[in-house]
Amino acid sequence: MSSCGCTNPLNYGPYLANNCGGNSFVLFMALVDAIIRNTCDIGDVCGRVHAWKQPRDEYDYIVIGGGTGGSAVTGRLAENKTHKVLLIEAGPDEPETYQVPGLILSYFTNPLLDWNYRTTDEPVACQGTNGSCLWLRAKMLGGCSVINGMMFIVGIPPDFDKRWKGEGNPGWGWDDVLPFFKKFENNLQIELYSHRYHGVKGPVTISTQYYVPALAEAVIQGAKEAGFPISQDLNGENYLGFAIPQSYIEDGVRVSMAKAYLRPQRLNNNLDVMLNSTATRILINKQKKAYAVQFIYNNTTYTVRARKEIILAAGTINSPKILLQSGVGPKDALDKVGIEQIHNLPGVGNNLTNHVAFGLTYWINSTVESISVTWKTLTDYLNSRTGPLASSGLPITGRIYTKYATPEDPDIQLYFQVSSRKCSRTGDPDEDVDPKQPKSITISAVNLHPKSRGRITLKSANPLDPPVMVGNYLTVKEDEDRVLDGIRLVQRLVNSTTLKDTWKFTYADKVYGECGDKYSFNTDEYWRCAIRHTTDPENHQASTLRMGPVSDKWSVVDQKLRVIGIKNLRVADASAMPVVTTGNINAAIIMMAERCADFIKHSKIQV
Structure with missing residues (x-):
């Protein structure tokens, strides 16, 4: 019998402490795990399927x-x-x-809950990880x-x-x-x-997230100052602009x-x-x-x-992997792994599309509260469903357009992610934190209309082997062009008075392989090199x-x-x-x- 008053025969996956790399995390993170699992309206152990x-x-x-x-x-x-x-x-x-x-x-990346798939043989993208995108x-x-x-x-x-x-x-x-x-x-x-x-x-159930930090409102203000439109509802008539969108959330869960x-x-x-x-x-x-x-x-x-x-x-x-294992797909792909073709469908595994992005990281005002597991953030969430744990990130986005698109059919979306710490040793908010070190935010410019096409095929006839995945990101030059234009839109946003002066947005210099040696910083050539080196494929395959x-x-x-x-x-x-x-x-x-x-x-x- 579970503490929530029902028979609970299932184990719902690994524990938080197992993902925190080191015995020093076990005590506090195990306690956090136990508290959440026994908070009945969060874990919903009595409502689970058998x-x-x-x-x-x-x-x-x-x-x-x-x-x-x-x-x-x-x-x-x-x-x-x-x-x-x-x-x-x-x-x-x-x-x-x-x-x-x-x-x-x-x-x-926990293998019990994540397939941990990686693409291979990327001809253009993810060069910083040897042509393999996670x-x-x-x-x-x-x-x-x-x-x-x-x-x-x-x-x-x-x-x-x-x-x-x-x-x-x-x-x-x-x-x-x-x-x-x-x-x-x-x-x-x-x-x-x-x-x-x-x-x-x-x-x-759909509603806004329960925790909207001041930084989200600041981004909206910065967008106004930079001349971007603001939308009350990106799913309504005005689908262009910046907004605090609704989420899949109910009572903070x-x-x-x-x-x-x-x-x-x-x-x-x-x-x-x-x-x-x-x-x-x-x-x-x-x-x-x-x-x-x-x-x-x-x-x-x-x-x-x-x-x-x-x-x-x-x-x-x-x-497509299961269809190929069943003998449905292009004959050449099936012949390579020794599977008899039952039905010819050349499109199986082909035509893969996915959004592709590049993220720029900025240092920001150190008073921003990060998404961290501490006694304070945990109790705030348990008591009132508020604070950083009530949010999956910075709950804001912007749907805008480059010179390659129109207001009626925008092609760029901006995502925002503040610095976070998923594990804690003590639950102290200042644990291992240098008070002089500012926090950071990453703003990703996502190409919503990719032209490149990838493929999925079989590695072998063994159904337990992972498939061969090739994203082919950026193989059509227009995809890179749009991401580059998206970077310029991010810079336009960050140069607004509110973000630059009030929140002290300062670009965090990063090294993108040899890009800094080959090209002058902030030139188009520099950013094109960086996009290919540190490609950010979205998980919208x-x-x-x-x-x-x-x-x-x-x-x-x-x-x-x-x-x-x-x-x-x-x-x-x-x-x-x-x-x-x-x-x-x-x-x-x-x-x-x-x-x-x-x-x-x-x-x-x-x-």
């Missing part, structure tokens, strides 16, 4: 992957009590401590909705009208997708926004998609969830009908049949199973998210996006999963 130890032989629907899309589509399918639904997730349930927004960095990809129930910055951004109308519908996907224009954005949204501050763009009855969609169905006897279970392939018969899924749990391989449909939602990297017209050989799914040429198999994650949206992509993934469930609801089974 993990199964062995699957049934057959289900109506099988969902592969319990991330953002997988959680959403599973939750919707399980609402119909007559349907037996199985969800297969490679990782554990999300840790209780990850429900605290300020602990966002706690488990990054991709943080969650491996747990809720997926990247557990580790992201929580920003609620839906994209902009041109994404859907021009780049989705306009590129051969009827039914995916702005007017088509907006009702599904509103369907999942439960906006707690609708009085500040518009019912035209926002919903209030959905499962996903993170709202993951596992919490929003799966936990409400936890008592349903028609929903089974297999955790720590790695899907290896989808079985497809000679009539090209997907009929079963193989997966490994506890060193045992299971084969489970689907009476109706299989929904692939393992994410932009693992969804998309389009490796791109939705498109059947006549296009690179299309993998049709407009109802069905895998082209394979019966009873759909995709419900970012891999199906025709192209990445203009901003954070979590909301767009939820929208696609909602539509996938809706398509299934109104479909006839293909026999």
Whole structure:
């Protein structure tokens, strides 16, 4: 029996102290961990789904992957009590401590919760790390909705009208997708926004973060002084400018998609969830009908049949990997690893798109409170859900445009991250801190309209091997041009009176390989060299199973998210996006999963 009054048979992942490198951290961080895990309205141990130890032989629907899309589509399918639904997730349930927004960095790169993927053979980008870019990809129930910055951004109308519908996907224009954005949204501050763009009855709670430091307001003021527009709602009519956006948060606690969609169905006897279970392939018969899924749990391989449909939602990297392991994809890629081709789809694993960025770091006024785990920040959060731990970072963003774009279709987003310390030995706010050392802020200029395209393919026929990932960042010169222009926009912002004079923003000189030796500081050539050396790929990977017209050989799914040429198999994650949206992509993934469930609801089974 847990201290929250319920039977709690699960262990929700590793402990905070395990991620703090050294015995000196154990006592305090273990205490922090125990306090949070036993604060019932944070960890929600009594509301968790129960993990199964062995699957049934057959289900109506099988969902592969319990991330953002997988959680959403599973939750919707399980609402119909007559349907037996199985969800297969490679990782554990999300840790209780990850429900605290300020602990966002706690488990990054932990192999139990993060796939720790890296790209290889980058011809242009990430030269400071030998052409290899780190991709943080969650491996747990809720997926990247557990580790992201929580920003609620839906994209902009041109994404859907021009780049989705306009590129051969009827039914995916702005007017088509907006009702599904509103369907999942439960906006707690609708009085500040518009019912035209926002919903209030959905499962996903949206509100502003509980802690908005003075620095966020200063950035807004600085943006005004620098001539940038200010928006009340980046998801409304005025989607250009700087704003303090809303987040996936309720009562100061993170709202993951596992919490929003799966936990409400936890008592349903028609929903089974297999955790720590790695899907290896989808079985497809000679009539090209997907009929079963193989997966490994506890060193045992299971084969489970689907009476109706299989929904692939393992994410932009693992969804194409599983299709390739199942013999679906380009023949040359399958031949290289000795897998027999069952169905030819050249687009599987290709067309990878991702936002790419470069961050500039500045020293700032030392009175700024950093996101650190101390007795004070912990008690502030526990008592009133305020203080730095109530925020996943500096809750502000700016969507603006370079000379390569227009106000109607902006191409740059600015992200802000203040200095933070994820571990503490004593809980003292001044622990190991030099009072003369100023704090820092990093402002990232993100190219929202990348032209470069990467790929995902197999390393071997062993389903437990990671795939080969090549981002191909900056291989189209325009991508670098936009990031460079974004750097100039950051400098324009920082040179505002409020940030430069009041908050004492001072550039923190960094060394970017040999860039400083080759080029004069602050020249375009210097920054181009720096961008290639210290590339910052965002974690918005998309389009490796791109939705498109059947006549296009690179299309993998049709407009109802069905895998082209394979019966009873759909995709419900970012891999199906025709192209990445203009901003954070979590909301767009939820929208696609909602539509996938809706398509299934109104479909006839293909026999």
